[in-house]
Amino acid sequence: MKIKAIVTLKEGVLDPQGKAIQQTLNGMNFSEVNQIRQGKYFDIEVNIEDEKKAKAKVEEMCKKLLANLVIEDYKIL
Amino acid sequence: MKIKAIVTLKEGVLDPQGKAIQQTLNGMNFSEVNQIRQGKYFDIEVNIEDEKKAKAKVEEMCKKLLANLVIEDYKIL
Structure with missing residues (x-):
């Protein structure tokens, strides 16, 4: 089955890539954008x-490879 | 409010990055992984x-900047 996971930077960790996207959007007349933070999305077919076992396995993958837990959080969808 | 969006490669578009992650996982004894496709995740504060207007605005951003519609799909969460 397919499991989706998201890896995002923790609150407080600087995200220069998100900042660059935000400034670009502001310059494109999307002045309503306050902040953008970018993360990674994984579509994992196991x-x-x-479902429970598959999600537990994906969680293990996040801990061991997909996320850097020092600066990133993960979420299994 | 915060709107989340996901940008993924369309079906059929090669994803060498996802393939590399899959092979790495297989080599780390996660033999149950068949396929991984990687995408981008955006947390957008507008x-x-x-909510409806915010999502419509984010959809416009996806079309104009965040996604390359030739090879990518977007989804507003």
Whole structure:
């Protein structure tokens, strides 16, 4: 089954890429944008039929590879 | 309010980055991973209180800047 996961920078960690996107949008007449933070999205297809087990496996992958827990948080959708 | 958006490669578009992550995971004893596709995640804070209007604005940003519609799809969460 397919599991989706999101990895985002923790609150307080600077996100220069998001800042650059925000400034570009402001310059394109999207003046209503206050802040943008960019993260990573993963669509993971695993050979596990049980949803709970599949999510637990994806969580393990996030901890070991996909997220840097010092500066990033992950969320399984 | 905060609006979240996801930008992913369209089906059929090669994703070498996702493939590299998949191979790394397979090599780390996550043999149950069949496929990984990576996308981008955006957390956008806009100065608009109405949810419907805010989402419409974010959709416009996706079309104009955040997604390359030739090879990517976007989804407002």
